[in-house]
Amino acid sequence: MTSKLLYSLAFLFATITAPLAALAQADSxxxxxxxxxxxxxxxxxxxxxxxxxxxRGKGICHTGQCNFLIAVPVNSFDSGDTNRDLHMIxxxxxxxxxxxxxxxxxxxxxxxxxxxxxxxxxQFAGQTAHYSNVPFERIQQGSAVRITGTIPLxxxxxxxxxxxxxxxxxxxxIPVHVDMTWHxx
Amino acid sequence: MAAQASNPQAQKPQTSTQHxxxxxxxxxxxxxxATTPQSSSQEPSLSDLGFSQQQTQADPKLQAKxxxxxxMLKIHQRxxxxxxxxxxxxxxxxxxxKAKGRNGQTIKEPTNANLDFHAALGSATAAMYFAxxxxxxxxxxxxxxxxxxxxxxxxxxAFVHGPGMILTPILxxxxxxxxxxxxxxxGIASAHGAVAVATVCAYGAAIVAVSWPIHLKFxxxx
Numbered sequence: 001m002t003s004k005l006l007y008s009l010a011f012l013f014a015t016i017t018a019p020l021a022a023l024a025q026a027d028s029x030x031x032x033x034x035x036x037x038x039x040x041x042x043x044x045x046x047x048x049x050x051x052x053x054x055x056r057g058k059g060i061c062h063t064g065q066c067n068f069l070i071a072v073p074v075n076s077f078d079s080g081d082t083n084r085d086l087h088m089i090x091x092x093x094x095x096x097x098x099x100x101x102x103x104x105x106x107x108x109x110x111x112x113x114x115x116x117x118x119x120x121x122x123q124f125a126g127q128t129a130h131y132s133n134v135p136f137e138r139i140q141q142g143s144a145v146r147i148t149g150t151i152p153l154x155x156x157x158x159x160x161x162x163x164x165x166x167x168x169x170x171x172x173x174i175p176v177h178v179d180m181t182w183h184x185x
Numbered sequence: 186m187a188a189q190a191s192n193p194q195a196q197k198p199q200t201s202t203q204h205x206x207x208x209x210x211x212x213x214x215x216x217x218x219a220t221t222p223q224s225s226s227q228e229p230s231l232s233d234l235g236f237s238q239q240q241t242q243a244d245p246k247l248q249a250k251x252x253x254x255x256x257m258l259k260i261h262q263r264x265x266x267x268x269x270x271x272x273x274x275x276x277x278x279x280x281x282x283k284a285k286g287r288n289g290q291t292i293k294e295p296t297n298a299n300l301d302f303h304a305a306l307g308s309a310t311a312a313m314y315f316a317x318x319x320x321x322x323x324x325x326x327x328x329x330x331x332x333x334x335x336x337x338x339x340x341x342x343a344f345v346h347g348p349g350m351i352l353t354p355i356l357x358x359x360x361x362x363x364x365x366x367x368x369x370x371x372g373i374a375s376a377h378g379a380v381a382v383a384t385v386c387a388y389g390a391a392i393v394a395v396s397w398p399i400h401l402k403f404x405x406x407x
Contacts, residue, residue: 045399056236058229069229073240081334083395086327087258090251095244101231165396166266 028111030068032057033144033181037072039153041079042171050077050088057180061108068104068118070180091163092125100124102151104134114138120151129157136178144181151176250325261320265392268313275306276385279378284364300361307357314350314388318343335394342391349384356380 035055041048054076059068074094079085089095104118116138120131136149154172155162162169231241282303285293321343332340359374370377393399 045396056234058233060227060229062227065227067228069231069234071231071234071236073236079334081336082330082332083258083334083336083339086251086330087255090248090255093248095248095251098243099231099236099241103228 028061029185030057030059030061030145030182031185032070033183035070035072035178035180037077037176037178037180039077039174039176041174043165044168045165048079048084050079050085052076052078055180057182059104059182061111064108066104066106066108066111070102070104070178072100074098074100074124087163092158092160094125097124097126111138116147122151122153122157124153125158125160127158129153141181144183146179146181148177148179151178247327250327254325254327257320257324261317261324264313264317264320268310268317269388269392271306271309271313272385272388275303275310276381278303278306279381283378284369294364300364304357304361307354311350311354318347335397338394339391342387342394345387346384346391349380349387353377353381353384 032055034053035057036051036053037055038049038051041050052072055070055072057068057070059066061067074092075085075089075098077085077088079088101123103121103123105121106116106118110116114137116136117133118136120134122129122131131151134149134151136147139146139148153174153176155170155174156172162172164170278299281299282295284295356374356377359372360370360377363370363374
């Protein structure tokens with residue numbers, strides 16, 4: 001009798017927990033489609049935006065944790081002036097470190113919510129900087145998901161000597177706006 | 186940015202900086218440091234994204250070229266702005282180095298001091314101008330990099346002020362010679378002033394071109 005009861009309990013436990021466990025471990029993979037990354041540079045005489053559409057990304061969600069990687073070539077940013085773009089590549093050591101890589105980590109439970117708060121590890125100009133709890137807005141667009149947000153980069157985070165114009169340096173803040181569309185694969 | 190502005194939790198996060206692996210590639214084809222972590226099934230790697238090897242490889246030679254280019258163009262920029270001072274002074278002293286009086290009236294010759302001062306300013310302008318030009322012309326060119334934007338206008342204007350800076354001193358010397366011979370400045374030498382003004386205008390426009398668009402915040406801040 002006792003053994004029957006134990007078997008019944010075990011069966012009940014297995015019936016309840018198995019789908020939950022499966023749900024918790026449901027892997028999903030994401031690939032970036034269209035992307036627009038733009039940095040904003042401020043100078044007392046100039047406001048400049050450099051835009052790149054060359055970013056690529058992949059995301060893997062596994063056991064409740066999502067790991068996303070976004071990479072973009074430094075030389076793909078276009079600010080509307082070749083001279084300035086070359087100076088940007090020079091000052092950010094873009095030939096030595098040609099890729100900007102952003103690794104984002106967040107809880108898998110957030111992937112279906114309007115706001116995703118990600119911990120970011122940014123590799124840029126031969127340096128690595130960490131930003132925690134960076135908010136990104138998630139917008140469902142049919143089968144695709146559009147993610148927008150701003151990474152608050154600064155020149156000092158990456159030991160970048162701020163470029164000067166007429167001896168006045170640019171602002172330390174160079175926020176990078178991210179606008180990417182992702183597809184589940 | 187709109188997303189951040191609309192999110193009540195949005196705030197500048199704490200940041201910390203870490204050094205990338207210290208080993209710098211010595212060879213042009215050496216892989217870039219801190220770029221390609223090992224791929225695992227739970228964490229995507231750079232190799233998963235399909236970038237070509239050419240895109241992800243470090244190029245120390247190109248970096249050195251870019252560094253040299255920037256250094257030379259910084260000198261070009263500084264010298265170019267400094268050159269404005271003798272150029273403006275030469276333009277201002279120009280009328281003082283010119284004989285005055287119309288046909289049939291008494292001609293008032295300029296003093297030798299005025300002539301010498303104007304000639305000295307013109308010579309200084311020419312010397313500094315060509316030094317400025319040298320640093321732009323000799324700066325390393327970056328291949329596969331078609332030019333666009335304000336730099337094109339800046340460079341196009343060099344085809345105006347460049348010949349102007351060659352012609353202005355030649356015409357000035359001719360005018361000086363004619364005045365020394367007691368003649369009224371005539372012929373092509375009489376265009377010295379006009380060529381100088383056109384040259385200065387083109388030079389000023391070239392400076393404005395690389396500074397454009399000048400943001401109004403510059404004045405608002407004051």
